[in-house]
Amino acid sequence: MKSEILYPGAFPMARVELGNGEQIKAESGAMVACSPTIDIESKMEGGFLGALSRKFLTGEKFFFQTLKASRGAGEVLLAPTVPGEIVVLELDGVNEYMVQKDGFLAGADGITIDSQMQSMSRGLLGGEGFFILKMSGKGMLLLNSFGAVHKIELKPGQEYIVDNSHLVAWSTTTSYNIEKATSGWVASFTSGEGFVCRFRGPGVVYIQSRNPGGFGAWVRQFIPVTE
Amino acid sequence: MIELQPNALCFGDEFPASGAPCLVHVEGQGLTITFLSDREGVVGHTESVGFSDLTISAGGLDHNQLVASWSGSVEQRTLYLKSPELIRAFRQAAPAHLNRPLEQAAEQVRQVRQRHRFVWGLVGGTVFAVILGLWFGSDVLVELAVNRIPIEWEQKLGESAYREFLAGQDVMKEGIAVDAVKEMTQRLASQVPNNPYRFDVTVVRSDVVNAFALPGGYVVVFTGLMKKAESPEEVAGVLAHELNHVLRRHGLERIIKQLGFVAVVSIVLGNPPGLGGAMKQFGIELMTLKFGRAQETEADTTGLDLLYRAKIHPEGMITFFQRLTEKDEGRVEWLSTHPMSSARADHLKARLAEMPKQQSEPFSFEWTKVRDALGVSSGSAP
Numbered sequence: 001m002k003s004e005i006l007y008p009g010a011f012p013m014a015r016v017e018l019g020n021g022e023q024i025k026a027e028s029g030a031m032v033a034c035s036p037t038i039d040i041e042s043k044m045e046g047g048f049l050g051a052l053s054r055k056f057l058t059g060e061k062f063f064f065q066t067l068k069a070s071r072g073a074g075e076v077l078l079a080p081t082v083p084g085e086i087v088v089l090e091l092d093g094v095n096e097y098m099v100q101k102d103g104f105l106a107g108a109d110g111i112t113i114d115s116q117m118q119s120m121s122r123g124l125l126g127g128e129g130f131f132i133l134k135m136s137g138k139g140m141l142l143l144n145s146f147g148a149v150h151k152i153e154l155k156p157g158q159e160y161i162v163d164n165s166h167l168v169a170w171s172t173t174t175s176y177n178i179e180k181a182t183s184g185w186v187a188s189f190t191s192g193e194g195f196v197c198r199f200r201g202p203g204v205v206y207i208q209s210r211n212p213g214g215f216g217a218w219v220r221q222f223i224p225v226t227e
Numbered sequence: 228m229i230e231l232q233p234n235a236l237c238f239g240d241e242f243p244a245s246g247a248p249c250l251v252h253v254e255g256q257g258l259t260i261t262f263l264s265d266r267e268g269v270v271g272h273t274e275s276v277g278f279s280d281l282t283i284s285a286g287g288l289d290h291n292q293l294v295a296s297w298s299g300s301v302e303q304r305t306l307y308l309k310s311p312e313l314i315r316a317f318r319q320a321a322p323a324h325l326n327r328p329l330e331q332a333a334e335q336v337r338q339v340r341q342r343h344r345f346v347w348g349l350v351g352g353t354v355f356a357v358i359l360g361l362w363f364g365s366d367v368l369v370e371l372a373v374n375r376i377p378i379e380w381e382q383k384l385g386e387s388a389y390r391e392f393l394a395g396q397d398v399m400k401e402g403i404a405v406d407a408v409k410e411m412t413q414r415l416a417s418q419v420p421n422n423p424y425r426f427d428v429t430v431v432r433s434d435v436v437n438a439f440a441l442p443g444g445y446v447v448v449f450t451g452l453m454k455k456a457e458s459p460e461e462v463a464g465v466l467a468h469e470l471n472h473v474l475r476r477h478g479l480e481r482i483i484k485q486l487g488f489v490a491v492v493s494i495v496l497g498n499p500p501g502l503g504g505a506m507k508q509f510g511i512e513l514m515t516l517k518f519g520r521a522q523e524t525e526a527d528t529t530g531l532d533l534l535y536r537a538k539i540h541p542e543g544m545i546t547f548f549q550r551l552t553e554k555d556e557g558r559v560e561w562l563s564t565h566p567m568s569s570a571r572a573d574h575l576k577a578r579l580a581e582m583p584k585q586q587s588e589p590f591s592f593e594w595t596k597v598r599d600a601l602g603v604s605s606g607s608a609p
Contacts, residue, residue, distance in 0.1 A: 092233055092248045093248070094309070
């Protein structure tokens, strides 16, 4: 399985080459085009209950699509819904990533996707909800962001502060605390940051250069009110 | 090429920030770490570290990883162990001086888990308690919600159902029977202190034995019921009962109970007009609304009191209920919405017995003439 990012930047597309018999799972609706040798199936990853919990707990889709090169090698073109970069990660069985609910685009068959409960403070204040996706296993993982993806590399003990709505994915060797952006409560909100995550290394944190919620709020003011 | 299944991540300046996957072996004197040197999976170099050089702590996102760090030959190294087998092996092989930090790390993990469980337990318990409270405290909430609904709105609701119902019925516009029912209602209503309702009574020509009152004070009496009654006191008894369903706002209580807590909350928080739409949506028909047992009992007793205050003989209410129940003949619809039990009758009788005797005042109409007008031959018993 090989992957390549076409048109990197705001409107990228991932091309994944599948060998005969290989398969990849992708977010429902992610497939743009594919070779005629590819079969598209929909699958409830993790069984019915797993899919159900993913749907209701993380807001992810109930079904994933499985793209299988069952009739010979071929290629698949995949794209996310929102404008933004695609990043390719390689999981080797020991490194695991937590991914915010809209961050998953596609993954090799060896990737396991679980919804995992967060602690109360992270769930309430982290902006990702109480359940987030945990990616483990072995193989290629494609994540997508809103805007550009920026990778923050943290050495053991090194800290970095990230606005919670800009998070895409972070390795499970990192840890983080939710805290107010400034020392005072009022200033925390008037500064427009509210809560932030203080990450502590070692590990990698992927962030997105745009905030989907902020963008939504910005767009809303231009939507004509009909009544 | 050797296939190597890594079981840990090693961090250090020379490794990528996401950590270098490696295979850790626990041995007698320390750890042996074999690195995957590059992407092709070729086994790279091996490093060894003695237990004596290690510093131990708990780390990772959920504090469930064992972190071992040491100053390597070149630089500081940090190892993240997650696999339970590996951690177990490590704890078994570790010498005494590591026991304390290991125990501390384990304690830290336990604390995090306990806190996690405690907080979620607390939240779960709170949610459960709130649901339980809503379940058992629902009557209080329903009452709160009902009290917030303005009378005008209740009247609007009742009126629309009333007009809709009457449109398909043979309404008796005037006559002695209509006057009789109006007189009874007026006598009863005049005894209600601070009555916010203006009772609107309609007599409908139908053999169905029924009478009902809609929220807002809209009362319908079927001629079938009047034909069955042997005295005007019996009809007045039914009216007193029905008027009290209105006065006690039983209809609204039922609607709100059926609509559920969302409606209750929205009303308590101040949005009653939304309820009309919600009712249509839920398909609740005012006409088929059944009252609860507690509401029937309340309407019985307050009805009895009202009859007494209006100086109408209350005995008629009890005898009529009983006779209707015993002679279960034909279309006595009133009973289907007002199931009469002997306990109910006994309760009313006991209450009546406690009341001081008083002289009843007769109605201005003659019941025999009313019955004649309704087409009941005076000879035959109803």
